[in-house]
Amino acid sequence: MTTKLLRLSAITFFLAAASAMRASIPPAENLLPADTLAFFTVPDCTAFRAVAKTAPQMMFWNDAAMKPFHDKFMGKLNEKVTAPLEHDLGLNVASFMDLLQGQFTLAVTVNGANGHDDTPPGLLLLLDARDKSDVLKTNLAALQKKWLAAGRALRTEKFHGLAFTVVPLSSNDFAEIFPKRTPVSEIGKEPKPDQPGEIYFTQFQSLLIAGSSAKVVEPVAAHLTGGSTPALAADAIFAADKLAQFRDAPTYYGWFNGKAFFNLISQANDDSADNTMPSLMPKLSGAKTVAATGLDGIKSASFALLEMPDGSTLSFHVSAPESARTGLLKILALPNKDASAPVFVPGDAVKFSRVRLDGKQTWADLQKIVASLSPGGLASLNSVIDMANSFAQQKDPGFDLRNNLINNLGDDIISYQKGPAGSSLAALSNPPQLYLVAVNNPEQVIQAIKVIASMASPQDASAQPRDFLGHKIYAITMRPQQSANGTAIKPPPLNLASSGGYLAFSSDPAILEEYLRSADGQSKPLRETAGLADAAQHVGMGGGLFGYQNQRETMRTSFKLLKDASAADATMKMFPPAMREWLDFSLLPDYDAVAKYFYISVFGGNANADGLTVKVYGPRPPQLN
Numbered sequence: 001m002t003t004k005l006l007r008l009s010a011i012t013f014f015l016a017a018a019s020a021m022r023a024s025i026p027p028a029e030n031l032l033p034a035d036t037l038a039f040f041t042v043p044d045c046t047a048f049r050a051v052a053k054t055a056p057q058m059m060f061w062n063d064a065a066m067k068p069f070h071d072k073f074m075g076k077l078n079e080k081v082t083a084p085l086e087h088d089l090g091l092n093v094a095s096f097m098d099l100l101q102g103q104f105t106l107a108v109t110v111n112g113a114n115g116h117d118d119t120p121p122g123l124l125l126l127l128d129a130r131d132k133s134d135v136l137k138t139n140l141a142a143l144q145k146k147w148l149a150a151g152r153a154l155r156t157e158k159f160h161g162l163a164f165t166v167v168p169l170s171s172n173d174f175a176e177i178f179p180k181r182t183p184v185s186e187i188g189k190e191p192k193p194d195q196p197g198e199i200y201f202t203q204f205q206s207l208l209i210a211g212s213s214a215k216v217v218e219p220v221a222a223h224l225t226g227g228s229t230p231a232l233a234a235d236a237i238f239a240a241d242k243l244a245q246f247r248d249a250p251t252y253y254g255w256f257n258g259k260a261f262f263n264l265i266s267q268a269n270d271d272s273a274d275n276t277m278p279s280l281m282p283k284l285s286g287a288k289t290v291a292a293t294g295l296d297g298i299k300s301a302s303f304a305l306l307e308m309p310d311g312s313t314l315s316f317h318v319s320a321p322e323s324a325r326t327g328l329l330k331i332l333a334l335p336n337k338d339a340s341a342p343v344f345v346p347g348d349a350v351k352f353s354r355v356r357l358d359g360k361q362t363w364a365d366l367q368k369i370v371a372s373l374s375p376g377g378l379a380s381l382n383s384v385i386d387m388a389n390s391f392a393q394q395k396d397p398g399f400d401l402r403n404n405l406i407n408n409l410g411d412d413i414i415s416y417q418k419g420p421a422g423s424s425l426a427a428l429s430n431p432p433q434l435y436l437v438a439v440n441n442p443e444q445v446i447q448a449i450k451v452i453a454s455m456a457s458p459q460d461a462s463a464q465p466r467d468f469l470g471h472k473i474y475a476i477t478m479r480p481q482q483s484a485n486g487t488a489i490k491p492p493p494l495n496l497a498s499s500g501g502y503l504a505f506s507s508d509p510a511i512l513e514e515y516l517r518s519a520d521g522q523s524k525p526l527r528e529t530a531g532l533a534d535a536a537q538h539v540g541m542g543g544g545l546f547g548y549q550n551q552r553e554t555m556r557t558s559f560k561l562l563k564d565a566s567a568a569d570a571t572m573k574m575f576p577p578a579m580r581e582w583l584d585f586s587l588l589p590d591y592d593a594v595a596k597y598f599y600i601s602v603f604g605g606n607a608n609a610d611g612l613t614v615k616v617y618g619p620r621p622p623q624l625n
Helices: 002-023 045-054 056-061 064-089 093-097 130-149 214-224 236-245 258-267 286-293 327-332 359-373 375-393 425-429 442-456 509-520 532-536 551-567
Strands: 036-042 104-109 122-128 155-159 162-168 198-204 207-211 252-256 300-308 311-319 349-355 409-418 433-439 466-468 471-476 494-499 502-506 545-550 600-607 611-619
Touching (some): 093 130, 122 214, 130 162, 162 214, 198 214, 236 252, 258 286, 258 300, 286 327, 286 359, 327 359, 349 551, 532 611
Antiparallel strands (some): 036 252, 104 122, 122 207, 155 162, 162 198, 252 300, 349 545, 471 494, 494 502
8 A cells, every 4th residue: 555655656746747847938048049139038927027016116107196197108008009909910918918927038030131131030929828828828729710700811830840820911910000111212123012921829838939930930949849959048158148147037138149230230231332432421331330330349238137125236238358349349348447426526416427438548449430430531530620720729829639638638527416406497407417527737628628619609708717716717608509499599608617637517607616615525425325335336336437316306306397398388399299199297296296216226337358237226215115
């Protein structure tokens, strides 16, 4: 009896284990084709929903105070996107959203494209319904029945033993979501006919597989049935990124195959080959542009969001080996220098950023990029500088823009912003902001800026700088701007002054004067703000890039600006016409009703031998704990 019981228990155990193994769907990278260009995945939708319920952003969006704004936006989303999608494909979007239990993955693949043909990229969707696989099966069967009744000529194709239903699309499908554009035809060539495409889909256990072509879905079928077709997981570049960027089980993440993408661009036809006319900025081939800008040094790019009880971290990483960095990548690879807030940055600053960018070296690198793109373009740039020198040397024979400005640039750029000085639309739209640039000879730099400004807008030659606590404050007249009704708007002058090795400039004289007074130590510095030091540990301040935002106050200003501007019928001009009927800011609640969802955020960046990384961290608002 005991032996039979043991045998029965063993059989039950192995059957359960086999069932569990059958039900376990591999992660995205083990299913995606080797030619994947980019993908986004939520590894566990059930866990994601649980996290989202307590995430400050989702709590804010679902707050009762946001209901009028929320409902109008969602109504437009249903009217403009969901309803047309359901009409064209005959599916119920809500029923499929309920099936998101395991992974949800969207991917773009090469799909046989070679950079100079009309082959579109492949699109792939993977959806794991887990214990709702029977519901998925029922929904798919109902869909096929609808399509057949609607006259669609469905067919079946098999890949590695999996039967895929193929749904032909018509040129009218998705027309309401993506309005058709008039095709642009080249002279002497017939316009190319539309290719509506097809959808391939099937269900494997609890997994829905849907793709835009056979080349997209066939590798997935192979990976699920034990085929030997290479998967993305075998790609050495992705494997390195997975180990370095996705090791902490992020809530969701995405990946981009930079090497494959820029190779495709480099293979594109050079349409400028037949252009025999000389030009300062001739047409550029994809290969030339990619090489000149240094983008061919990008192996991959990725992002990952990790939601934790104490806050959320969003990480961006570009894999670009130091030995291969040129062009823009060389400029963006900042040195490992302190980027924390200096003591003179006031505690009531609502935004702060610091970049340890070497201005002189950056100018040299930019010139190399321009020269690589177009020698004529570099010649034009130098001619503008020479023209500025000729203009200035009429009064100062020793003036040289390169020496006065470029050669004096240091390696530190700081900016900070304070809350608006008033409650008018103008004050809300233009809060006080100060910029500081490290320079070696401030007087020479100011003289260079005055020369450049005089070429754009007439300056008052008789105007003298004003003295303030032993510093000279210069006022630069800015070029008038044109309003929407055609009238000229005279902007406030740009105020310049130097102190502590920085050239400071702002259109708000009060914030500039405050900076010049900062040496008295009377104001509390930003670096002593509660929570800032702890938050900064998540992103680092020693990689040459750091920033801070007091979201509680910046969102207060944004709410007031959007609500007041909406009442004045002005804010909608800030948005494209297609969005104006979606966003009704007059429906936003009083800010105090939702202020508890906002706190602070920080970001920091660094470069190492493998690539460039930027992290953004938002601690959980204390009032939600």
